[in-house]
Amino acid sequence: MTRRSPAPLLLVLAALAAGPSLAPHARADDAREQAPSIIAVVCPPGDRFGLRVVAELESLGFRAAILDPAADAPASRASLEASARDAGAIAAIRAVPSGRGVEVWIADRVTGKTVLREMADGVGDAGAPDRDAALALRVVELLRASLLEAALPAPLPGELPATPEIREKLRVPAPTALADAPPPPPSPALRVALAPGALLSPGGLGAAVSLDLGVAVMPSEHVGVVAFAAIPLTGARLERPQFSVDLSVQLTGAGVRFTTRADRWAPSADVGLAVVSLQSSDVVVRSGFGDGDSSAMTVAPFARLGLAFAVTPGFRLRADVLASVVVEGASIQIAEHDIATWGRPIMLSSAGIDLGWF
Template sequence: MTRRSPVPLLLVALATLAAGAALAAGAHADEAREEVPSIIAVLCAPDDRFGLRVVAELESLGFRAELLDPAAEPATRASLEASARRAGAIAAIRVVRSDRGVEVWIADRVTGKTVLREMAGGADDGGAPDRDAALALRVVELLRASLLEASLPAPPPGELPATPEIREKMRVPAPAGEPAPALRFSLALGALLSPGGLGVSASADLGLAWMPSEHVGIFALAALPLSSARLDRSHLRVDLSALLAGGGVRFATREGWLAPSVDLGLAVVSLWSSGKVVSSGFTGGDSAAVTVAPFARLGVALAMTSGLRLRADVLASVIARGVSIQIDEHDIVTWGQPILLTSAGVDFGWF
């Protein structure tokens, strides 16, 4: 039996600990970088009334401001950015008096931009506190406009990431669009089918919906026959025309570019049939029937504009006992167990 030296195992353990410490240090550094405090450095003399006014405006908006004395340091982009770094600030502001008013320098480390604006008015006129307040507010708004770029979907690359505090302050609510109309009229072409021997018939589908609330409303519909369902064999021919009209409750949403809906209601079904036996010369008969059937309809609307949408629906219903069509006292076809109506078209909104 051989005895292994503990030295290799000790070296592996030390290497593992060193790697873990390095990863922890890196994570801590990243966390510290993400948690840079949202400080705004204001470069002005301690007794500069206008600089103090800018600080007051910043603090009134919830920013944390720190005064820095620029002394005789020239107003340049490099010096302003260096001052912001020394203060650990996300941005620095400096106002320099000029013959025409004041020059405002803003170094924004979040967006990586330095802004220079000349504003009319004097911060040194010594007797216009209202003018100082208005000018200080314009300076702060200029900073806010620069920081707003950090909330864009693709913000400009900056020296520092936007802190959670800045992202919250600069969050811009989505513009409120015009509310979707509550009253809508629909026009569609449909295909009506009931398995039982007859074919498919075409229909013109009309609808009217009123959505006084966001998710619940009422509706009415009518499916007018454009063709008849036909059974055509060598010795007989049967035609059936069906009209559906009814209404009920709609569960849907008025807002959004895609609006699904569920309709539940009751329909009156009116049927007309005619048939003849071809092989025996002519034997024909016409009949009509009216019945009531519950139905459910699933739909989806795709908004093109606030007032115009593309719409598709599938309706399912069933007549309890069905309708039988007889020729020479023999049941030829049945209809209504179940009923399927598919349609596609447009709907228009008014108000």
């Protein structure tokens, strides 16, 4: 006869015996996760300040429980942590009188810290309701600040995890959500601006309404290239005894743009060269003058400062101010007579929209 080893039978019997003992532990862990997050307030029954702290906690949706301390129990970290454990609370609060006001102890089992803070009265008499309300609010905010540390990517180790209830009430994102949060999307690399503006220069012509069209290509967040054209929408009419003429000015240019990353406000600075073109038309010449249309063109450096407000990443409101100067000035002549000069200096101000693609 072959004798079988008793080992398999012993293993089965051990598993059956351990099953009932493991089930209560599993149920206890589930119950602890589903239990409400309680804040224990250690104070004598009927204590005005303690009741005010409880009211502030309950107004935020926390469950608060009052624990009566022993008459001779000193306020200490060990006793406060023990009170929190005995009550099954995630934190315990105790306030004792001090020379300046109230000495507040907070044992936070989520972050594993005990906070000690002395708070001056600062409001009314020692027993005034306003004083209790102000101090209670500060105590609750101190607890909230301690619990918020559970949102750090590497939170302090504590006895208890931050429960979903605590995260919801404090609106604390999970640490992994902070660590894995995607970076903000980059600003579009191609931007087109459309803005009405005013073009002005002394020398015989008044201000003209222009349409400022701009294109910017930003391969990086801080440096790019720009081009613009100020298209005249109105001109100037000069009336003299010898002649009458319509004059218009067009400004085009290109350069380099320097800017910062646009979260909401994005300042920029452009530098480059501009082509200034003056044209005369509808010339009516009287005695002593020749006739015919004429024009003048020159090149001048420019600098432009801008400021954009991002309504969305692809849509901004934008304002710009451009300054330039033509060294010799651009002149309009009729029959060898100078009738206007322009370009010393040049100012173009505009405000409109800025659209981004890609």
